[in-house]
Amino acid sequence: MAQESAILDEVVQSDYKYGFTTDIEQDLLPKGLTADVVRFISEKKEEPEWMLAWRLKAYEQWLSMKEPTWPNVTYPKIDFQEIIYWASPKKKEGPASLDEVDPELLATFVKLGIPIEEQKFLTGVAVDVVLDSVSVKTTFQDKLEELGIIFCPMSEAIREHPELVKKYIGSVVPTNDNFYAALNSAVFSDGSFVYIPKGVRCPIELSTYFRINARNTGQFERTLIIADEGSYVSYLEGCTAPQRDENQLHAAVVELVAHADAEIKYSTVQNWYPGDKEGKGGIYNFVTKRGICEGARSKISWTQVETGSAITWKYPSVILKGDHSIGEFYSVAVTNHMQQADTGTKMMHIGKHTRSRIVSKGISAGLSQNSYRGLVKVLKVATGARNYSQCDSLLIGDQCGAHTFPYLEVANKTATVEHEATTSKIGEDILFYCNQRGIDTESAVALIVNGYAREVLNQLPMEFAVEAQKLLAISLEGSVG
Amino acid sequence: MSTDTFTTIVQTAFDAVAKGVNGQASGPMHLQRVAALNAFTKQGIPTTRHEEWKYTNVMPFIGLPFSSERHEGTTDPLTIDDISQSSSGLHEALEGGWTVAIINGRYEQNLSSVPQHVPGLTIEALTDELVATDSAVRTALGSLAPIDLHPFVAVNAALTHQGVVIRLDANITLERTIHIAIVNDVRQQDTLATPRILVLAGARSSVDIVESHHTIGSFTALDISVAECVLRPECAVRYTKIVDAVPNSTLKNISSIAASVEHGSRFTSFAVSLGASFVRNDLLVRLIEPASETYLYGASVLGGSEYADNHTVVDHAVHHCHSEELYKGLYDGSSIGVFNGKIFVRPQAQKTTAYQSNHTILLSDKAQVNAKPQLEIWADDVKCSHGATSGQLNEEAIFYLRSRGIDADKARALMTYAFVAEVLEHMDHDALRLHCEQRIATKLGAEPFAP
16 A cells, blocks of 8 residues: 555656657747737738638637536636637748758757657658647658548648638538637637548548747647548647746637548647646647538547647537448546646537447546547437447545536437446556455556557557557556556 | 516515514524525526526516415315325325425414324424524524525525424434425415425434425426535434425426434435426535445436426535445436536545446427536545436337337336336335326336335
8 A cells, every 4th residue: 555655646646758849949929819919820821812801700710709618627717818819830931841941940849758850750740840830850751642532731621722721621520619619710820731532541640739938928720621521531649848837828729620531540649738737837728629520420539549638628420420330439538736727528419320339437646637529319210229338437645536527418318328338446456356366566556557548559550559558657656557 | 587576585484484473583593594695695606607407497487477476265174185196196005104384385283183192293483583593503504505505595595484393302212204395376376385394313313205286376486495414423314305296286396305413324315307397406415524424325216397306415524434326317208307516525535435326218399408516626535436328219129128018108118118118217215206206107108116
């Protein structure tokens, strides 16, 4: 028991490993948000008129909306006029090769253990690096172009492929969907745009590494992924952030559109700065992620490993519109110290014989609060819908909390909806059994937590699975191997 | 605005009650009424935007011209036979039990069959005088279902008049059942009634209580009831609430039952909803001393446009307590069922075990179910789980029955009956179980198995 508490103490004491700031010169706009700021951002990005109009409409809607208070999280009120809405690295000559990229930036990736060269040459992952608000480098463009795949920064897509952007942006997450989505729509800086043409299977895993890098800058990413009929894409999103004292707001919007027979696999490893042991600093991660299975037999799968952020508030959702479409959600959320997470998913069954599967694993330690909030809604027309949900919570330490708020709304008699949830701590009897077999307590805890999260980690692409395990280890250092 | 109408109705009813309190206007009970009226005004009528009322829409009927006045002499006074008839056979089934009749929210001794000289048992009217003189009643009243719990508890507390107090002394085991028949006389007008029940169960006592809600007449009855049960150490209270009104009853029942359970005691609750146009049950059980336990069961069998909403909260306030919950629902026609089960484990409630499950079968294309099983856990050394399902009958099982020569309709009825009957198996009260089984079977067109 004493040994166990020593390990738990160690868990609670461990510091954030990725705390450092990259020193790159930046352009900053004064704090605050007005229609002029929206115009400035749009102009700076050389956007067409319709885009500006769209942003301004979102801004108007945002003004009339109230900040949501229903999540099970507490934080000081955000002053939206204290945030800088535009920050971009100063434009030097556009980097044509890695040599021209700021060495500070490259060093950042080395510190992260994900050197860009290695990413590029060894793993074959195309990386669209977003440093704060402007995409700096996109790799593997040529190879993708051959197949007709568009993988570029959002700002470029607005200029180069306006017809696609115009058609799909805001079609899954409307500008007035919620407070943060409206804010994002008004001021989004950049993000990734992906279009997979009909029948194309994207040969590599597309990946973007986000970094929040300037002081007091809200990061408003906008990602749009469209998989046309019969195509397939796997997209990776990974995040680590430098340590700093002031809270930072991150309000991203991700939209996925899967047409008939298409499949989108979206994986996230999120490890932003969670704040220190007293809960000072840390990122506020208020994200709207939603996908629509537009066509028949399409599939969208969300996989997330959430270990960072002071507050995580996100519900990657799937609208199952096409008949026989499939939605999946796999999540591991780890909270430690003073972290708070309110995360889950929404599965809207509209099409016939649609299926969804939800597996959520929460791990709470320290003084943290971890909530699962999910909705499974089966509409009257969704004949033969099938859902299975499982959300488990593991508690480490006696001062943390684990909460589940599942909503099941069924309006069709042929639907089968199953939900189960459990909450428990690592049993002393299980630890004792391991000890008795010659496994020390530390390895035993590692074994149990790993096994507990395995079901979700198995869903991650190979490259990510390794990183995800590392992040789990860092978040619960001392107890996870 | 319909909400304004209702607020005015509550105010008028309050004024009428206030007029009748003679000399007790500054007594504790009336002060609580005043506080409750303020609490209601402050909270307002809940809309579906309110999280706890997300699926419960009271707006369609809240604007009706309800009255809580009784016009004596214009209709024949109710008799015990009337009560019996309105109870869909429950009254006969509990033959030998004691009946506590509450007519339009008021305890009517002359229609009740309350024993005068049973040692250790007192059943009396909850009056301003009693609250003023009896400290046990005063302390308990409103402590378990406080006026800020939800707006309708406040309405009940503001209009409480002539409720009933059931008191069981220590070491008393009652062999007979206490049947609280809550009858809404709506032969003349839309009626608002606010029955109030207080159960004080002494240490090591044991009792079966059945609360049933009925209507007589064709106007709409808004029946806002509150029952509080105080369980002292090592006692057992089995509290069954049945809403099984006559066909086409317009009963709208908003019920709150709250219990506090002390050391070694057990509170068992059944919520059986078989027929009423609208039922909302709020059940709140607080396990306030170690080794206490609670078992909550619910069965809803609805058809037509009926609505039943079960909200349960089990509050594990201390360590080493146990709770179990099983709710099942069968929804036919265009009925809507709601289950919202919350298990709350406080930081000091280590070694808690809490299990909850909720299963539903939809029988028609228009029926709906909304479920929200909820766990809020603040302690680590606990074992908690919940499971919720919504599905349909097992076609293979039906095929099996048909292959044995049972026709399709009957096979279905049998399967649905068996699905709900599982809940009733936990009922120790044989006569009550048999009655419920029969009622459910009748509603489903099945025949109950002989025990």
